[in-house]
Amino acid sequence: MSRLKSTQTFKIQFLCPKYWGIWLGFLLLRLISFLPRRLKFFTGKKIGQLLYYIAPSRKSLARKNLQLSFPEKNKNQIENILKEHFESLGISLIETTINLWGSHRHPQKKPIKMPFFTFHGLENLQQYPSQGLLLVVPHFTTIETTGLMLSHIMPFRPIYRKHDNPLMEYLITKSRTLVLDSGQSVAPLANSDTRAMIRALKDHENIMILPDQRYRAKGNIKVPFFGVDAPSNPGICKLAKLGNAKVLPVFTKRNGQHYEMTILPGLDNFPSGDDYSDILRLHQLYEAEIKTNPAQYLWTHNRWNLKKGRDF
Known part of the structure; x- marks a missing residue:
């Protein structure tokens, strides 16, 4: 497996005042x-509570998304989910620190333990020894920990969107370059490098891909998500077709300081040749999981293009 080089090379320009x-x-x-x-998790929760008050535009967008997705819930129910969501966002920052500086970064110095991880469906990963796997992970706030958990059980390449800011690009790719239990570093792949993904x-x-966010580029299709058309x-x-890959949805839920990952069986007849039906099928799987864990989905993303502006 190759490593990212250019995006993980520290540059002296990163010390300039603008950074x-x-x-x-x-x-x-x-x-x-x-x-x-x-104390880390307590701090993360407090950071999220602060964000709830100092990020009014994101709070407004998240509220609109929740109201659109759960029209049956009343105002108080929506507001409770919204507050829990911002706490979950704060905790996701803590999960980033664990990814950047956790013991898994130095497996040769300290054995890696997994007392906070529970896995369901590991047997599904063993069903396709002659195929690459596309691990479909929707945008929950546990994304960083999902990558860390997967790194304990299998080699894989995470897909990411390159950041416009070169320092942020450096820091993000450094965070998402994972160290496996064997000590091997596995680098992410840019979502713009389709050839590299197919080759892998x-x-x-195996590739971890997060395909559930708004997509407005050429070739997008509008597919219902919570009953409302979303650019997909x-x-x-x-x-999946060109890489002859099997598609397996993966969901991670945070329960306090413990994490529970569920790996679903590979999807039969995917792709079917009907992109609309295939994406709708994925959306329905996402919806089912989100309904069991609404506060931890990324509602601050402008999934339905409800207003103009950059994504969070």
């Missing part, structure tokens, strides 16, 4: 990483 704000935030995360686990799948590598990317159908 100092990013470094300050990075320093705060580093300081938090030294806290005991229980044909080589029987049918690219996963092409990947």
Whole structure:
């Protein structure tokens, strides 16, 4: 497996004043990483509660998304989910510190333990030894931990969107380059490099892909998500076909400080040749999981294009 080089090379320009704000935030995360686990999560929850009050535009967007997705819920129910969601966002920052500086980064120094992880459906990963796997992970706030959990049980390549800011690109790819139990580093793949993804799948590598966000580029299709048409990317159908890959949905739920991952069986007849039906099928799986765990889905993303502006 190849490594990302250019995006993980520190550049002296990153020390310029225009990057100092990013470094300050990075320093705060580093300081938090030294806290005991229980205190880390407490801090993350408080950060999320602060975000609830200082990010009104994102709070408004998340509220609209929740109201659209759960029209049967009353105002108080929506507001309770919204508050829990922002707490979950804060905790996701803590999960980033664990990914960046956890013991898995130095497996040769300290054996990696998994007392906070529970896995369901591991047997589904063993059913397709002659195919690459497309592990479909919707945008829950547990994304960072999902990657970490998968790194304990299998080699895989996470897909990511390149950041416009070069320092953020450096930090994100550094975070998402995972160290397996064997000590091997596995680098992410840019979502713009379709050829590399297909090549990896044909080589029987596994890919973690997050295809559920709004997609407005050429080739998008509108597919209902919670009953409302959403601009969607049918690219996963092409990947599965050209890479001869099996598609397995993966969901991770945070329960306090414990995480529970469920790996569903590989989807039969996917792709079917009908992109609309295939994406609708995935959306229905996402919806079923979100309904059991609504606060941890990423509602601050403008999934339905409800207003103009950049994504969170």
